[in-house]
Amino acid sequence: MDYEQLPRAALIQLLRQHDEARANVGKDGIIMSYTGRTAPWQIIRQVKPKLSRIIKKSSVGAERYQAANEIWDGENLSTMVTLYKYRGQIDLVLTDPPYNTGEDFRYNDKWDKDPNDPDLGDLVAKDDGSRHSKWLKFMTPRIWMMREMLRPGGVCAICIDHRELYRLGMLMDEIFGESNRLAIINWQKSYAPRSQKHVSTATEYVLVYAKDSDRAQTRLLSRTEEMDARYKNPDNDKDGVWKSSDASAAEVRETGTYAIQSPFTGAIYYPRDKRGHWANDAPVMKNWLEGWGSAYVRRDLKDGFAKAMVLKGSKFVDGEPVVGDKLVEQAREKARQRLEEGCWPTLYFGLKGETGPQLKSRLQEVRKGKVPMTYWADDDYITPMQIGSQSWDHEESGHSQTGINELDAVVGRGHEFTTVKPLKLFKKITQIWCRSDGVVLDPFAGSGTTGHAIVELNKETEASRKFILIEQGNTEKGDRYAKSLTAERVRRVITGDWAAGKRTPIPGGFRFIELRREHVDATAVNALAREEMLDLLLTSYWNKTEKAKSYLQRLPAGSHRHLFATNPKNEGFFLIWESPESDSVLDRNAFKEIVGEARAAGLAQRYHIYAAIAPYTGPGIEFYQIPDRVLEHIGFNPRADAYNNPEHADV
Structure with a gap:
């Protein structure tokens, strides 16, 4: 870079940025070379x-x-x-x-x-x-x-x-x-x-x-009362209130996709339509299932999946449980007794034992996190x-x-x-x-x-x-x-x-x-067709008081002549621009059309209007001159115009 060719303003800005950079690093910081x-x-x-x-x-x-x-x-x-x-x-x-x-x-x-x-x-x-x-x-x-x-x-x-x-x-x-x-x-x-x-x-x-x-x-976000209200304790769980969560997950487990047998009905259940895996590892699932009073084993049901986890001694024909199996009846009685005792295992089968497998997600675990020092829990954080x-x-x-x-x-x-x-x-x-x-x-x-x-x-x-x-x-x-x-x-x-x-x-x-490949400058903006101009306005607009929170909702194309978008305050945004060759003038007649469009759309009486010139001004009008205000929203200063000055293109 030839510093002698830089204008005074550019040199001052360069020195200021250098000082800021040094300040960011700190007096004793490093600079890589x-x-x-x-x-x-x-x-x-x-x-x-x-x-x-x-x-x-x-x-x-x-x-x-x-x-x-x-x-x-x-x-x-x-x-x-x-x-x-x-x-x-x-x-x-x-x-x-x-x-x-x-x-x-x-x-x-x-x-x-x-x-x-x-x-x-x-x-x-x-x-x-x-x-x-x-x-x-x-x-x-x-x-x-x-x-x-x-x-x-x-x-x-x-x-x-x-x-x-x-x-x-x-x-x-x-x-x-x-x-x-x-x-x-x-x-x-x-x-x-x-x-x-x-x-x-x-x-x-x-x-x-x-x-x-x-x-x-x-930090993590504070929990709301509404979120906590979802947690109940129908079984008097000693660890406090809980809510139901999905027992299956998309995450792959080494044990693969396999069926489990309900201790209440003997029915066979697969994770998420046979496309997923259980949310917990097989040893954990087995421990929870046996918490209902019966022993479980792994058995190949010839169903094309990994070995199922079924009641030990239960009978199957062609992969389906046998109706009237006495062992299943015995397991049901034990499970029902366990259901009445309360404080159920983490894997349960509905409030009456009649549904597929579900998990208890405890609010206590949500607040504390499941593993100390990692700051992570399966569905909430501490x-x-x-x-x-x-x-x-x-x-x-x-x-x-x-x-x-x-x-x-x-x-x-x-x-x-x-x-x-x-x-x-x-x-x-x-x-x-x-x-x-x-x-x-x-x-x-x-x-x-x-x-x-x-x-x-x-x-x-x-x-x-x-x-x-x-x-x-x-x-x-x-x-x-x-x-x-x-x-x-x-x-x-x-x-x-x-x-x-x-x-x-x-x-x-x-x-x-x-x-696009074209750089932004006044000439480029003034050469845009209407749809191209709309794209630029929608992606670049921001309000000084709201900055990135500012956004425009686009209205259906062709629904209005000037109105093209609204903001969250229900204010209309209007573009007087048909093509680069057409006049772009905010005059009395154009404003009457804009007011009519705003009323028909039920908008607030504040009008954000883009045009090249504005000989007419009135109450509630926010005028955005094309191309200057558009360039300003992109961070381009047309008066400094450092980007368009060939002499200083290497600045």
Whole structure:
């Protein structure tokens, strides 16, 4: 960079950013040095916001959900710069970047001079001597931008394995500051040792940093009276009130799918329509079943599944229990007696012993957590006082094979993803570090685990968290899987259209947005067609008093001439713009039309109007001049216009 060619304002800004960066690290902090290093704030200055388009046919759900959640198909650094309305507004950055394995990491050499180049580049080979410095050059500006996206009390959680753990840790210390490190989480990605020369690697890591540790909150959400009211104690359980929960789960167990026999009726039950597994391991299930007074054994029923867990000595013909079996009658009497005694086993069969198997979820366990020091319970969490460096085993976080199985169940096999983070891990991190109405950003969305986790977690905890996913990956066939996999997975979770079988739909949705190659400037905005302009307004609008909470619900296309969206206050948004060649004037006649449209739609008497010029002004009008106010919402200052000045294009 030729500093002598920079204007005075740019030099002052550069020095200010440098001082801020040094302050972030701290007087005694570290600054990494590697081949080709450029200060991240200098790289960010070169990255230009781009135009985008909303792909309606790939968007999902009701408009209010589409307005809240976004899946972006585009290069993540450019996309984060373009997401100006969310800068300083993200509660949690949760992401799983490429690990530099020689199989998943691409680097474009053109980025060294122009970080705006949209190409992914070539795979970095395992024997590339500069692979670590390339990975750092790739990650440094992105981590810097992740920090910029966080609100003052926001948290960044990044998954990593042993290959780049130490370099990422030092980089996070530099950008976030060592004092803002909240946790180094060690989670068990597998529980079966792999054949290796020395030590089998069975764990991976999550590095958790706060933007400001004094303002970040490592806590769980307070339980409401309504949530606790669901817990009853019909059997006088000595451990207190409880509620029923599903005895089956999607998580794979080594014992496989198998049937269990009811001690009350002798009927055979399978987990979740024979497609899942029981939520607990076989020895635990056996102990609970025998708590009803009868012995159980494993027996092959020739049903195509693993050995069933049945009453010891019970009779079967062609895999079905024999009607009138005396042993079953004896078991029923014992079970009924146990039912009358109260304080039933954790696995029970309804209040009268007439239903399929269910689990007792105790409120006491919910409050305390089931395993000390891990801050995790199966369906609720406790507030951790300190996290530090902790280990989460696979029972608490899930494991890698679980993540693959979860992806298979939703989209089917053939997705070519060999490493997928488990939902438990991402749900746990989200509950600990993101408030119930917060915003989660994943700049390396991959197979869409973050979106899947947020949708399910919102349902499970009655929350309203929002997500922004960014992905630009390509398969070997050139398929941009942001649409075919990332968005497709989240779509299937919302609609219940799983590859493994139909599930209950979950309320939710998202806008699918493609990042275009054209950079944003006044000329580009003024050249947009009406539908293109609408896409830009919908994705970029924010209110200074609400920031990222501001969102617009789009109205059906063609339903009005000017009215195109409403906000949560029931105020209308109007665009006077037919095409780049047409006049865009807010005059008296145009305002009369706008008032008429607002009245017909039952809207509040406050009018948000976009137009090029406004010779007419009146009460209740909020005027947004095109292109200046539009550019302002994207973080583009048309008066400084540093992005469009060819003389300073390298600034």
